[in-house]
Amino acid sequence: MKKLVVKLIKKALKKKRVKLKDEEIENLLEIPPSADFGDYAFPCFFLAEKLKQEPDQIALELREEIGTPPATDFEDIQTAGPYINFYFNRKTLAKKLVWEALTYKKNYGKTDFGKKKKILVEFSSPNIAKPFGIGHLRSTIIGNSIANICEFLGFKVIRVNYLGDWGTQFGKLLLGYNKFGSEKKLQKNPVKHLLEIYIKANKKIYEKKSREEFRKLEAGDKKALMLWRLFKEISMEEFEKIYNTLGIKFDVYLGESMYNKKMKNVIQELEEKKLLKKSKGAKIVDLKKEGLGVCLIEKSDKATLYATRDLASAIDRYKKYKFEKMIYEVGQEQKLYFKQIFRILELMGYDWAKDCIHVEHGLYLGKDGKRFATRKGKTFFMRDILDETISLAKKEIVKRAPSISRKELEKRALKIAIAAIFYGDLKNNRSNNMVFDIKRFVSFEGDTGPYIQYSYARAGSILKKTKNQDKFEVYELQPQEIELIKKLLQFQEIVLDAYKSLNPSVIANYCHKISQLFNEFYHACPVIGSKEESFRLALIAAFRQVLKNASHLLGIELLEEM
RNA sequence: GCCCGGAUAACUCAGUGGAUAGAGUGCCAUCCUCCUAAGAUGGAAGUCGCAGGUUCAAAUCCUGCUCUGGGCGCCA
Numbered sequence: 001m002k003k004l005v006v007k008l009i010k011k012a013l014k015k016k017r018v019k020l021k022d023e024e025i026e027n028l029l030e031i032p033p034s035a036d037f038g039d040y041a042f043p044c045f046f047l048a049e050k051l052k053q054e055p056d057q058i059a060l061e062l063r064e065e066i067g068t069p070p071a072t073d074f075e076d077i078q079t080a081g082p083y084i085n086f087y088f089n090r091k092t093l094a095k096k097l098v099w100e101a102l103t104y105k106k107n108y109g110k111t112d113f114g115k116k117k118k119i120l121v122e123f124s125s126p127n128i129a130k131p132f133g134i135g136h137l138r139s140t141i142i143g144n145s146i147a148n149i150c151e152f153l154g155f156k157v158i159r160v161n162y163l164g165d166w167g168t169q170f171g172k173l174l175l176g177y178n179k180f181g182s183e184k185k186l187q188k189n190p191v192k193h194l195l196e197i198y199i200k201a202n203k204k205i206y207e208k209k210s211r212e213e214f215r216k217l218e219a220g221d222k223k224a225l226m227l228w229r230l231f232k233e234i235s236m237e238e239f240e241k242i243y244n245t246l247g248i249k250f251d252v253y254l255g256e257s258m259y260n261k262k263m264k265n266v267i268q269e270l271e272e273k274k275l276l277k278k279s280k281g282a283k284i285v286d287l288k289k290e291g292l293g294v295c296l297i298e299k300s301d302k303a304t305l306y307a308t309r310d311l312a313s314a315i316d317r318y319k320k321y322k323f324e325k326m327i328y329e330v331g332q333e334q335k336l337y338f339k340q341i342f343r344i345l346e347l348m349g350y351d352w353a354k355d356c357i358h359v360e361h362g363l364y365l366g367k368d369g370k371r372f373a374t375r376k377g378k379t380f381f382m383r384d385i386l387d388e389t390i391s392l393a394k395k396e397i398v399k400r401a402p403s404i405s406r407k408e409l410e411k412r413a414l415k416i417a418i419a420a421i422f423y424g425d426l427k428n429n430r431s432n433n434m435v436f437d438i439k440r441f442v443s444f445e446g447d448t449g450p451y452i453q454y455s456y457a458r459a460g461s462i463l464k465k466t467k468n469q470d471k472f473e474v475y476e477l478q479p480q481e482i483e484l485i486k487k488l489l490q491f492q493e494i495v496l497d498a499y500k501s502l503n504p505s506v507i508a509n510y511c512h513k514i515s516q517l518f519n520e521f522y523h524a525c526p527v528i529g530s531k532e533e534s535f536r537l538a539l540i541a542a543f544r545q546v547l548k549n550a551s552h553l554l555g556i557e558l559l560e561e562m
Numbered sequence: 563g564c565c566c567g568g569a570u571a572a573c574u575c576a577g578u579g580g581a582u583a584g585a586g587u588g589c590c591a592u593c594c595u596c597c598u599a600a601g602a603u604g605g606a607a608g609u610c611g612c613a614g615g616u617u618c619a620a621a622u623c624c625u626g627c628u629c630u631g632g633g634c635g636c637c638a
Binding site: 030041046055081082168211256279293296298299300306307331335336363428429431434435437440443444445448450451458461464466501512516519520522523524561 | 564565566567568573574575576577578580581582583585586587593596597598600601602603618619630631632633634635636637638
């Protein structure tokens with residue numbers, strides 16, 4: 001439909017001897033702020049200088065040139081000051097939407113944009129031996145959604161979970177376990193005990209000894225390795241449970257520990273390419289001239305660092321996957337760090353370094369505006385947030401359906417809780433910090449995940465109470481219907497927008513908007529028994545399809561009943 | 563000190579140069595003999611941090627300032 005408008009404008013401009021490419025016209029076109037101004041608007045300001053005329057006058061004259069296109073396409077084309085407003089034929093729009101949504105179904109909104117090119121998305125990446133806290137929640141939810149969006153657009157996506165299973169933190173843990181550990185406690189509540197140890201050992205007086213412990217681990221000390229394996233196993237078990245609950249899957253699990261041997265090659269390579277410098281006993285890459293500070297590659301005690309492992313991992317990944325793009329979904333506090341890594345890869349001569357993207361997210365802050373710190377034991381744990389949300393969902397469900405079966409209750413509560421948590425995160429622009437308020441997080445009213453699920457279930461219940469009708473007839477459309485139809489037709493563009501900014505909040509906001517428009521329609525337009533029944537049923541089915549496709553991109557599942 | 567963000571309604575946040583700045587929460591007032599009230603409708607609530615500048619047009623771009631978060635070699 002947009003192309004039709006472009007065509008008309010192009011033709012009219014030609015008569016005014018103004019040449020613009022289709023793409024340029026498309027970019028100029030706007031969706032007006034209110035339906036009174038039509039479906040698309042073309043602003044004429046930019047022509048004023050060229051044609052030496054008032055924009056209002058230009059609009060009038062261009063309008064004249066456009067003439068009268070077929071009424072099945074446009075109901076009206078009007079000028080309003082410097083704008084030319086295009087009003088599509090409502091019934092044509094309605095038929096187009098219903099036909100497309102119900103024909104393409106789960107493929108509605110898809111394109112072959114990605115052309116099966118490979119994209120690696122690294123996300124979640126929790127630290128072993130630390131509980132899954134709210135810090136990693138964002139990466140998990142956002143990364144998952146970005147992977148879904150890329151997949152929907154026809155990319156071949158590889159989901160990578162890069163575990164933090166190596167580093168000085170294990171020195172702290174090993175030291176802590178030797179000092180404060182208890183086998184009994186470890187068996188009873190392994191994750192909690194590991195955290196306890198970590199907090200106790202994470203003190204300045206133990207710093208030196210911790211580093212020494214890590215160095216021992218890296219040198220292959222048998223006892224240290226054994227404990228390390230045990231800690232990793234314990235954590236992985238817990239993480240797996242959480243991923244299963246959340247419905248999140250990975251194609252590949254990598255760990256920092258895997259690059260233990262390859263790091264020597266990286267260091268050697270850096271040395272050969274004359275990028276390495278000695279400084280204060282350590283080996284660094286100096287990027288000060290470029291304003292990127294210095295990047296530490298090897299500690300003065302010869303132990304390695306995160307950066308060393310990340311370089312090795314990136315090089316390894318490219319060898320293995322030849323990706324078109326690699327996305328790192330990691331917090332914004334590592335922005336400078338990733339700039340360093342990408343630049344070093346570039347300096348090493350890897351031209352694919354330009355295809356590495358750090359997709360950053362803001363932090364969750366406490367109500368005091370300060371960040372949570374696991375180190376101080378001040379944080380929220382995924383497990384607790386989930387449990388609290390689930391139990392609240394159960395209460396709400398039982399209120400409405402007291403006779404629900406145990407099994408169904410569990411199933412529904414989980415889906416609702418996940419929707420609340422996922423949506424609560426994804427509706428926010430990912431790069432900004434946000435205040436974490438558990439009460440708000442588990443709320444089910446207003447702009448929330450459950451609101452979206454509720455709208456879907458509500459729509460479904462109408463369909464259940466009626467018979468399927470093969471044909472429909474479009475009568476005069478109500479404003480609520482028109483608004484809904486127009487928004488539903490935008491889905492494909494919305495997905496592309498979300499991809500371009502790698503920002504799932506675009507989709508989340510869209511889900512809320514169409515749910516809202518549906519609820520307004522629901523109140524204004526009776527369906528069952530009305531003369532418009534056949535069309536309205538089709539519209540509801542189309543709405544459900546679009547909402548389903550959109551919420552799938554967020555990782556949110558919908559419910560037939562609520 | 564230097565670098566990178568952020569500041570929009572009482573609160574939490576949308577708003578990627580265009581027409582009258584939007585949601586949700588909370589507050590006030592309505593609507594279940596009517597397809598699910600986890601809903602809808604109406605209302606009160608804004609110097610878009612401050613000051614300049616660019617532009618036909620600025621919450622949006624530029625500069626300075628204020629407040630605030632993060633980062634800046636032996637953590638990840």
